[in-house]
Amino acid sequence: MTTAEETPVDDEIISTLSDYLDGALAADRRADVEHKLATDSEWKRAHTELRETRDALSGLQKARAPDSFTQDVTATIHKRSAGRFFARRTFGDRVPFSALLVVAVLALVVIGYVMWSSQTGSLKVDPRARPAPTGSAVAPKP
Amino acid sequence: MSELERTLLRRLRDRDERAFRELVEAHRDRVFNITYRMLGNRAEAEDVAQEVFIAVFKTIDTFREESKFSTWLYRVTVNHCKNRIKYLARRHDRDRDELDEMSPGANAATNGAPARAPQPDRALEGAQMEQLLQDAIANLDDDHRVVVVLRDVEDLSIEEICEITGLPDGTVKSRLHRARLALRKKLQRHVEEPRPARTPKGAPTGSERSKEDR
Numbered sequence: 264m265t266t267a268e269e270t271p272v273d274d275e276i277i278s279t280l281s282d283y284l285d286g287a288l289a290a291d292r293r294a295d296v297e298h299k300l301a302t303d304s305e306w307k308r309a310h311t312e313l314r315e316t317r318d319a320l321s322g323l324q325k326a327r328a329p330d331s332f333t334q335d336v337t338a339t340i341h342k343r344s345a346g347r348f349f350a351r352r353t354f355g356d357r358v359p360f361s362a363l364l365v366v367a368v369l370a371l372v373v374i375g376y377v378m379w380s381s382q383t384g385s386l387k388v389d390p391r392a393r394p395a396p397t398g399s400a401v402a403p404k405p
Numbered sequence: 406m407s408e409l410e411r412t413l414l415r416r417l418r419d420r421d422e423r424a425f426r427e428l429v430e431a432h433r434d435r436v437f438n439i440t441y442r443m444l445g446n447r448a449e450a451e452d453v454a455q456e457v458f459i460a461v462f463k464t465i466d467t468f469r470e471e472s473k474f475s476t477w478l479y480r481v482t483v484n485h486c487k488n489r490i491k492y493l494a495r496r497h498d499r500d501r502d503e504l505d506e507m508s509p510g511a512n513a514a515t516n517g518a519p520a521r522a523p524q525p526d527r528a529l530e531g532a533q534m535e536q537l538l539q540d541a542i543a544n545l546d547d548d549h550r551v552v553v554v555l556r557d558v559e560d561l562s563i564e565e566i567c568e569i570t571g572l573p574d575g576t577v578k579s580r581l582h583r584a585r586l587a588l589r590k591k592l593q594r595h596v597e598e599p600r601p602a603r604t605p606k607g608a609p610t611g612s613e614r615s616k617e618d619r
Contacts, residue, residue: 277589278582285556285563287578316589319538320557326447328437328454333429336458337422343459 280310284317410474417465429458432475435559436482442554443486444493445543453489457482472568479561480569483551490547541591549584556581 282288283296299306329335377386416424436457441450460481468477542550551570555561561569566577 274582274586277586278579281582281585282578285578285581287563312589312593313585316585316592317557319534319592320542320553320588321560323442323535323538323558325434326438326441326450328433329451332433332437332451332454333426336429336455337426339455340425340459340462 276309280313425462432478439482440486442558445539453485457485476568483569487547537595541588545584545587549580552577552580553584
């Protein structure tokens with residue numbers, strides 16, 4: 264890493280050099296930067312430092328997941344879902360919540376309708392509402 | 406998206422355990438590397454990486470195949486990392502408050518990080534440089550950390566980072582510039598002058614804390 268005792272480099276220079284290192288500059292702008300790098304010590308120093316920083320970052324060791332990682336994740340899923348996610352069940356892999364919701368709503372509508380149309384205001388049948396058979400109600404015999 | 410990947414996704418949607426294992430095997434190291442570089446701690450990184458794959462498995466039906474699967478996976482990874490960073494920061498603040506209440510002035514050097522001896526050798530290489538960089542990355546705020554990890558550590562393109570973060574091109578670039586600038590300054594400072602002890606971001610140094618306690 265370059266040691267620097269000089270004055271801090273302008274942020275604008277860093278921004279341009281950052282684009283330059285990423286290959287994000289247009290050809291004319293790139294040529295301009297290359298000229299600056301060849302002639303301006305401040306630009307050259309900033310470029311070196313920035314490139315070193317970037318190289319150091321890309322050179323960082325790739326951290327590897329532990330060997331048991333896949334087994335651990337799978338086991339966690341099994342544990343949390345009690346086998347529901349992976350194993351095939353009688354009614355499929357997952358609980359059909361949407362279908363259950365539709366059935367529940369339909370059931371509520373039917374119950375609501377029955378209650379609304381009921382004379383008792385409940386699901387019970389009013390025994391008084393049932394007409395008792397009377398003499399007049401009996402059809403006269405011919 | 407390749408036909409192979411499509412088939413794998415279809416099997417995943419059918420809750421095929423073997424497909425899930427294949428998916429984890431294919432992406433585990435990259436996801437783990439991102440979580441490790443974002444969080445700076447192996448145990449936390451492993452935990453978050455596991456949560457990422459569990460979340461992917463649970464929400465695979467919401468993946469619309471409009472982007473690459475890896476882009477979607479990294480988006481989930483980044484979001485999980487950011488949430489964990491916020492959670493850890495809150496926990497750190499709470500722990501520090503509790504410590505302050507328990508023993509004011511006595512915990513100047515116990516802010517969750519071990520004190521580090523001065524480095525007599527200024528040529529920072531290998532493991533030292535690795536640790537130094539990891540510390541420098543950890544000191545960036547999470548928005549800057551994300552872009553620098555994805556770009557400079559994972560070598561993803563700016564376009565991919567835009568897709569992953571949902572940020573416009575200009576914002577990603579400017580955050581990347583600022584992150585590199587901050588890293589450069591931090592590394593430069595380390596090279597120029599050894600620090601007597603390490604304190605986490607925003608935490609007062611021992612002398613500052615002593616003054617505050619008075």
